[in-house]
Amino acid sequence: MSKGLIRSGNRRGVRADKSPAVARKAPPPREPAVCLRCGSIFVRRTWRADRAPTHDLLGRATWTVCPACKEIRRAEGYGRVVIRGAYAATHEEAIRRRIRNVADRARFTQPERRLVSAERRGPVLEVLTTSQKLAHRIVHELKKAFRGRARYAWSATDGSLLATWERES
DSSP states (O other): OOHHHHHHTOOTTOOSSOOOGGGGSSOOOOSSEEETTTOOEEETTEEESSSOOOHHHHHHOEEEOOHHHHHHHHTOOSEEEEEESHHHHHTHHHHHHHHHHHHHHHHHHOTTOOEEEEEEETTEEEEEESSHHHHHHHHHHHHHHHOOEEEEEEOTTTOOEEEEEEOOO
């Protein structure tokens, strides 16, 4: 037997359900559930905002607050975008518009991916998001639309992402 086959049989340290760490934070609500704040619907183990709730669904639903609304209320996020450079300072309105469009597009199908805040701190525009993927997507779209340089750094402790975009001229 080869080493690969021997090692493939070793399951020590592997979760039984193979779910990512982000999905195991809190127990899921009873289905169907509707968020009191944003109106997202929890059906088939996922939050959705792209469906209109029916009267039957609203009659059986449990009312709760979705994880994204909880993160926004606590002002915490798993993605941080840092935007710097002379170009960013002069074209801030266009950059903010692009960030808002990317976040709106992501929220339509995945309501747990949202903007927490977008604040200017000195020469830097700092954007906080509820997910790593949204932060990554924002920086990717800024690079695609306005060129510049993108850098990504994932944290080994909590899995958060620090994404940096900069363009000087």
